[in-house]
Amino acid sequence: MPVEWAGSGPELLVTIDRASGAGLRAQLEEQLRTAIRAGRLAGGEPLPSSRVLARTLGLSRGLVQDCYAQLQAEGYLTSRAGSATRVAATASRGPGTPPPKPGRTTGHAIADFAHGVPDLGLVPRDDWAWAVREACRSAPDSAFGYGEPAGARPLREVLAAYLGRVRAAAVTPDDLIVCSGMQQSLNLVLATVDASPVAFENPGPGLPARRGIPVPVDEEGLDVEALRRTGARAVLVTPAHQWPTGVVLSGPRRRQLIAWARECDGIIIEDDYDAEFRYDRDPVGSLQGLAPDHVVSLGTVSKSLAPALRLGWIVVPPRLFEPLARAKWLADRGSPGIDQLALATLIESGRYDRHLRRVRSEYAARRETLVGALTRHAPHLAVTGLAAGFHAVLHLPPGTTEDQVVSSAVARGVGLYGMAGLCARPAPPRLILGFGNTPRGRIEPGIAAIADLLGALGKT
């Protein structure tokens, strides 16, 4: 059934198949997502009102509203009071979409500042193959069967020691559950923790609309007083290096946050996604070490080794261990056993630390290059969030829009990514500059091109 957008927008074909096994709302959502991802609906494009679309498709208005709310929560759509719902500027990179693969699909001639992925050329392939071989050689037969729901004991022992040493976590092997990366860990925790709604950081990756309440982040991190006012009893935070602003949660805020959790018997879900990389001083210890009874801490090797390994862990308060281990068992019968033993071997052998030292110095050098290039080419632009990880935030001059800068940059061979899709409310224009998988030599030409295009827009 063809749908004509009211107004001047392009025609979009939406087909609702009532005989199909898939639900009506799922069909509508999926077709909108696909159209947005494929670029058939461009960033900024207005959508018809829920009333109009419902009538055109013969659906209930509530169903269309739910669908819009879901896609908004996922970052595909944005809406402002009194204005049409629109396709988000950054929607082709919504949370349901794989991140761009630098150098392969995007093909930006000068530089690609994509974020979220470490340098895939630095993955310690030989070390991993060696560790798997060692695991295959030395594991008992039983290690090839179904494992413990919470994960292989040897890995949990090695990880507990490692997290105590490196992240100042208060953790024993019996507080650890091995998972298949951050996404699964978060799913399991949200499904297990008996708390809805869950507060989350704004800007931030968001949560489905019905479960999440955005709470502002300022230069000290999450605004704990604002969190308190929401009445939520669970919050998802990125204290070591806030995603995406890069702010480090300050000491006073850390204490306020823990006090909040103790007062309301709440749960802090700590996403410790890139804590290994801190440049100005040692990594800040995890929140978990301060309040093990109130913090669930999520870790991953996606940044430290490679996303393709799909290994992560959850540090849980004792009362949540059994329900979370059970949820993991019901989800997939545990993560791959040999991979778990290989990771344990890698850490124990010292090769993991050696790899981290090597990539940390490379990322530190890129960060220096980025700062130097910005100082030379765009000294008037503010850059924040550089204390850790491998992305920073570039604040665009007033009067520009993210879309405008991103599309001009693409035309000049530079891949840029705006922050609007991660904002629950309208916010000043900002770019997320990733440098994890951006070769050092590409950084200066990329920044020069950005400065040049801002000049051409009359903004620098």
Added chain:
Amino acid sequence: MPVEWAGSGPELLVTIDRASGAGLRAQLEEQLRTAIRAGRLAGGEPLPSSRVLARTLGLSRGLVQDCYAQLQAEGYLTSRAGSATRVAATASRGPGTPPPKPGRTTGHAIADFAHGVPDLGLVPRDDWAWAVREACRSAPDSAFGYGEPAGARPLREVLAAYLGRVRAAAVTPDDLIVCSGMQQSLNLVLATVDASPVAFENPGPGLPARRGIPVPVDEEGLDVEALRRTGARAVLVTPAHQWPTGVVLSGPRRRQLIAWARECDGIIIEDDYDAEFRYDRDPVGSLQGLAPDHVVSLGTVSKSLAPALRLGWIVVPPRLFEPLARAKWLADRGSPGIDQLALATLIESGRYDRHLRRVRSEYAARRETLVGALTRHAPHLAVTGLAAGFHAVLHLPPGTTEDQVVSSAVARGVGLYGMAGLCARPAPPRLILGFGNTPRGRIEPGIAAIADLLGALGKT
């Protein structure tokens, strides 16, 4: 070296080991963290000034200041202008109960007829390590990033060809979604197929009560007429070797089942869990090949290689591909990429087939041993379900109960497992005799012990 707090605080022992590899600052930080967490330094306790502590320990004052600043940033310490640095009120750990440790299974002295696991001593460890090494050596950098939601393209190509060849499936790489084993595949399918209730086989593993309707299995497999009467539009079946009865779905029933799906536009979820092992003739082709638009077929390497690899796949009708790939992406961002490439390498190299030939002949020999032992020791007991896989069903004499036989067997050193837990209604007493992980030499003594205990119970 003991440190006396200035004032009235408790004495705290801080030992700085200058010969240790760990930095002086790291040692001091770690000991203070540990003391705070363990409650040896209580909240509100004042610390000595950096000047005093530095002098006492023979360290530079700057080092102690850095250490205090770090612990302050982490929330362990607080400081106010003009006042002593103190232990933060929220920093010490409350009493926590360690979670219970899962128990270990007891060893059975004579034989263990546990089911569901292949012979873990026959897992091709060297082949797997070799395949991972090859994958690590030859994969492009991008293979170490996030992959496609549906799985690595090379594996989907190899699997499509393999399933067409071995399982007579009608499948292209675009119909395949790689998952982390059968459990996850089933979860994703049930969450995506918009059909509730779902019918399932009885006996069978069942489904949560709110979603499932049991349908009887007889000696030809699922009773399709009974299925029709339930009104369900989705059904979960194990046609190649029914779990747990071992019955193979007959040709007429296969045709009836597909006719049912076409009539009601229903979905058949085919669990193809142990299809590689068929002894009396070639494996029966998958249902999927007969009706690709109505069958979702689930496969796994848990029986053919090892459960610990956690790799499986879903063959889906075209209309379900996008929603299922998306569900997989939202569940865990895809299965481990390097493991996927390793499995592709293993199949492509011919090593997978070679391994299957080797273990198939071993399981066939065990099956012969089992049949021979039963003929010799318990000729009056019926055994069914021996056409495929590595379990059979032993029908117990009237008047016995599964519990009685199982517990008498355990007392004699034989591990046995009843079927009652897999039956939705009361049923005659039966045992599931697994021989996948039972060494050939243990089978005859085990069967002899069963015959003996039935004799002692006056039943043979």
